[in-house]
Amino acid sequence: MSKKIAIIGATSGIGKALAEELHARGHTIGATGRRVERLESLKQKLGTRIHTAYMDVTEFDDAIDQLELLKQQMNGIDSIVLNAGVSNFQKRVSHEGDMHVIDVNVRGFANLAAYSYSMFHRQDHGHIIGISSVASFFGWGLSAPYSASKAFMNTYLQGYRQKANHSDADISVTTIIPGFVESEMTEGKRGMFWIADTDKAATQIADAIKKKKHRAYITKRWRLVAWLLKIIPHWVWNRM
Template identity: 40%
Template sequence: MKNVIITGATSGIGRELALQYSEKGNKVGLIGRRTERLKKLKFEIGDLAYVRTLDVTDHEKAEIVYQELIDEMGGMDIMILNAGIGRLQMLPPWRAESKLIEVNALAFAHGCHFAFEYFRKKDEGHIVGMSSMASLLASHRAAAYTATKHFISNYMVSYRQKAKRVSSDISITEIRAGYIWTEMTARSKGMFWVAPVEKAAKQMVKGISKKKNYLYVTKRWRLLAWVVKCIPEWVWNRI
């Protein structure tokens, strides 16, 4: 059984991952800002759940909270860096743009750095980053979102290289998710191949157990990834 810490566990993908991991008998450390949701989840899951209210952009507090959870759970085997925000807006105010970068890129990098240092000392572990198909493209309607997912993707490649050089058994899995029904996508229009969160989380849990470098969720998005990579910029500029 594994000890799995999940950021952004109060809703959507993170919540579903918490449920599915705990159903399999794993301990789950759950993080989010909405305390009431965490309490409910703790009630639902029971003894296998350890919860902490945290805004992941507060790095000083985050280090204390991550360590507290690890101590309470008796160690960490997998850290799933899932917390994120997203919105489609062509002309967002700077505050919204900077907040998104702070959560999706800076707090992600901080969590990844923390987990890597922890696993390096332990000599083994698994870091999972919630990227997106958006990491493969740019969009005038989601400049910060697509850029932060590209950042996650690139950062994880470098951390995979680091893991090899420090000779520790640290796996790095990037999840490139397509559209999934969650609060984030509830009001989005023009989506296709939208997966129920249960199905998406099931594929994630399975793929993570295989320690894959990249996971396309759902699987059919791998095909589109290949197509997307072939589309020249002048075509994107017209979409």
């Protein structure tokens, strides 16, 4: 069945590829981001069943207003993909850099997730999909705010999944856990392995959305890495 799916952060990388994949599967897409020229070219490329809205997720009130405007354009929203995210991999500690990651990945994400849950509850159905990361399973010295922000996302979505389970509304919550994916975020980064291209990642994410999975690793083999990370003793991790 075709759905109306909003994708927050659809101007590049995983979000853009997912917009194209879900559109190809017959869904109506609401794409957001700050780079309006990219939204415009996505609109040109896809033609029909595509709506766009400028949105900076750190402008909390405006982000909600933009989501409501997008909903009007789309004549409703059945699912929302919370994909917008930033990282700051660096040796030097930057207070400002850390706060920006937290504003986008934690506050920006939670603002839209909580609002969407209420919106879906009022309309009796909906699907929230959050794009987390394998980095969520450990605190990494090169990007402590990033890994912590994704751990927040996992726990937050798990809580909402349980809440949805106890609700009369038909609400699903999916946590997507990618390993490395080729994108602007990972450009030039060293030491990566098992790198998926965005098309492969988008296909697997779209499959997980269709099946309303609770959790999905992208690509599937990253489940193994997640399992290994969870069993590494803390004293070993601290020395690595």
